[in-house]
Amino acid sequence: MPVDQPRPAHNPLEESDHIDDAALNVVLRTVPLGAAVLAGSAVALVVLGYLAIYLLIFLPRGVVG
Amino acid sequence: MTDQPHETHERWILGTELIWAFGVGVLVAATISVIVFTALTLNINPPSNVERVDPKTLHLSGEFSEQNLGTLVAADGTVTARIIATQFTFVPHCIALPRGRPVTLRLASPDVIHGILITGTNVNTMVVPGYVAQVHTEFTQSGELLMPCHEYCGLGHSEMWAGVQVLSAAEFKPDGDGRVSCAQR
Numbered sequence: 001m002p003v004d005q006p007r008p009a010h011n012p013l014e015e016s017d018h019i020d021d022a023a024l025n026v027v028l029r030t031v032p033l034g035a036a037v038l039a040g041s042a043v044a045l046v047v048l049g050y051l052a053i054y055l056l057i058f059l060p061r062g063v064v065g
Numbered sequence: 066m067t068d069q070p071h072e073t074h075e076r077w078i079l080g081t082e083l084i085w086a087f088g089v090g091v092l093v094a095a096t097i098s099v100i101v102f103t104a105l106t107l108n109i110n111p112p113s114n115v116e117r118v119d120p121k122t123l124h125l126s127g128e129f130s131e132q133n134l135g136t137l138v139a140a141d142g143t144v145t146a147r148i149i150a151t152q153f154t155f156v157p158h159c160i161a162l163p164r165g166r167p168v169t170l171r172l173a174s175p176d177v178i179h180g181i182l183i184t185g186t187n188v189n190t191m192v193v194p195g196y197v198a199q200v201h202t203e204f205t206q207s208g209e210l211l212m213p214c215h216e217y218c219g220l221g222h223s224e225m226w227a228g229v230q231v232l233s234a235a236e237f238k239p240d241g242d243g244r245v246s247c248a249q250r
Contacts, residue, residue: 021071024071025071025074028071028074028075028078029074031078032077032078032081035081036081036085039085043088043092047092050096054099058109058187059103059107059109060205061185061186061187061205062109062186062187062202062203062204062205063107063108063109063167063187063201063202063203064109064110064112064186064187064188064189064200064201064202065108065109065110065111065112065113065200065201065202
């Protein structure tokens with residue numbers, strides 16, 4: 001074995017996860033709320049931009065068809 | 066026993082996804098409603114006109130022959146501007162139009178696809194060879210506006226533009242033939 005290769009016991013891919021159910025439950029309890037806040041904020045900004053352009057630029061520019 | 070909290074959280078996550086999907090559905094419906102409301106109540110629509118014209122004989126006879134280009138006020142008072150978009154200019158190069166009156170822009174191309182917009186307005190359309198592009202609008206402010214080609218049409222595309230003079234009722238004076246041009250000012 002080459003000397004610069006990690007030994008199997010030190011390879012991160014070889015190590016097992018040490019996540020117990022309690023820790024997983026804590027994560028699962030907070031993940032949907034964080035995702036909703038992040039996605040909701042992003043969509044709200046886009047909708048506000050759309051409404052601002054529609055009301056302040058598009059409508060004042062007048063009739064077209 | 067240990068799977069019970071997982072199932073509870075998975076149901077909660079599924080619930081948030083369903084609520085999110087409902088919210089997205091509401092937003093899509095609201096956006097479509099705004100478009101329909103604008104079209105029905107304010108008469109603001111995407112320009113739409115399917116009308117064929119022969120691009121090979123555009124300049125020889127008919128509506129887009131040279132003497133018929135520019136702004137014309139018909140006997141019934143309707144204002145129509147006929148414009149040819151060609152590589153790499155508009156004919157005429159300046160269009161005089163009235164403020165506060167419905168006007169119709171009719172454009173045709175003898176060569177390649179062009180497009181126009183008029184700065185500060187909602188006028189925006191493609192000009193496709195073989196078809197007449199038509200836009201109805203009403204200008205709300207007087208002044209000099211720029212009408213550039215907004216569809217890449219060749220090496221001279223960036224030099225292809227025209228001016229639009231929006232004139233007040235006092236300045237918009239048709240001649241005996243009902244024609245109005247920028248040169249009259």
